[in-house]
């Protein structure tokens with residue numbers, strides 16, 4: 001049986017740290033409210049010169065180094081992002097150029113916070129079908145550029161960062177066992193950026209009305225996220241014949257500690273079997289899972305043969321999971 005196996009991980013976080021106390025000086029909020037309602041203490045903010053492809057490049061170089069392969073050995077580059085360098089061309093093409101390679105396909109995937117799982121699913125399909133053997137999958141976000149720093153309901157949640165993995169074809173029993181992705185467009189307006197696309201191109205008015213920033217109906221999104229993720233993780237394990245107590249680590253998208261805790265509880269998992277980076281990274285959308293995965297690998301929390309479950313939920317609405325035997 002051919003599988004896609006993760007052979008290297010990498011990540012990058014911008015240097016600048018923005019704490020809840022810094023935010024107290026910017027909007028009407030408090031460290032206590034942010035910690036209690038979300039679990040976030042601080043997040044990273046990209047430097048003025050840094051765009052998504054710059055963060056992606058740093059994470060990719062680390063993942064390639066860990067995998068022990070050179071950029072020219074790749075067959076495909078996928079970048080999951082909702083904060084691309086620019087609308088045209090894709091951040092994946094810019095990343096390909098920065099990696100010093102040509103001719104292999106490169107494209108972006110926009111599935112908001114589920115973007116990394118979506119990209120993993122595309123990479124997995126290409127590998128299992130025999131089309132490609134080595135794929136670079138990156139989640140990279142500079143959300144701070146599309147965040148309304150006057151809107152306390154969203155600005156306290158988001159952060160910047162990037163994570164990357166290199167996937168390789170393997171004939172063994174280890175690797176990605178299954179990836180499931182889903183969407184429900186009827187709730188597209190729960191989480192969106194109204195202007196800057198073909199529906200509402202940029203004008204002086206759209207800028208004045210702050211329509212180029214992320215708008216979220218947080219409470220409604222929260223409820224759908226909890227319901228959906230609780231079902232998703234149970235179904236994913238059942239489908240693969242894996243019992244919750246066989247799971248070594250849950251690596252969830254890092255949006256809200258209460259959502260993560262509810263999902264873990266549904267599986268009967270203690271938080272010691274859940275990867276948490278939310279307190280230090282905030283919600284980095286498509287970057288959050290590969291960032292957490294890289295930290296798990298580098299801190300020795302994953303061993304050969306472990307079952308690892310990744311899950312995400314985000315704008316679209318989109319959601320998805322991946323079960324890996326490491």
Ligand SMILES: CC(C)(COP(=O)(O)OP(=O)(O)OC[C@H]1O[C@@H](n2cnc3c(N)ncnc32)[C@H](O)[C@@H]1OP(=O)(O)O)[C@@H](O)C(=O)NCCC(=O)NCCS
Nearest residue numbers: 029033037113152153156218219221222225255256313314
């Ligand atoms: C955003 C979120 C943390 C808000 O928590 P919540 O418990 O739902 O809070 P509500 O939105 O109901 O707001 C409760 C109150 O806190 C206030 N509030 C909102 N943001 C605040 C802030 N940063 N500081 C202080 N008070 C704040 C609200 O105005 C509201 O006040 P009111 O009761 O006087 O109207 C939570 O809804 C969430 O995490 N949502 C989902 C995020 C997510 O998963 N997104 C998709 C994947 S990325």
